[in-house]
Amino acid sequence: MPEMTIKEWAAAYRADNEAEREEKKLRLPQETVEESVRSYFALCELALAFSGSFDVPVELQERRENYFTDLARKWDLLAQRL
Numbered sequence: 780m781p782e783m784t785i786k787e788w789a790a791a792y793r794a795d796n797e798a799e800r801e802e803k804k805l806r807l808p809q810e811t812v813e814e815s816v817r818s819y820f821a822l823c824e825l826a827l828a829f830s831g832s833f834d835v836p837v838e839l840q841e842r843r844e845n846y847f848t849d850l851a852r853k854w855d856l857l858a859q860r861l
Contacts, residue, residue, distance in 0.1 A: 812857075812861065
């Protein structure tokens with residue numbers, strides 16, 4: 780099987796991303812909030828699986844803490860709206 784060039788790989792990757800983006804445009808307006816939140820957490824779990832590590836360098840701990848504090852605030856706001 781011949782190997783793809785970087786340009787061929789990038790073009791195929793762009794085409795896949797565009798198809799996924801179009802699918803989401805059609806699906807998202809039909810989803811309930813609960814389904815959307817489940818999708819978000821499934822994506823988070825996938826990202827964690829690819830990250831390979833939960834360890835954070837000391838230099839990034841404050842930034843990560845701020846991120847999760849902000850995320851918790853946003854979820855609280857969403858919960859109040861529901």
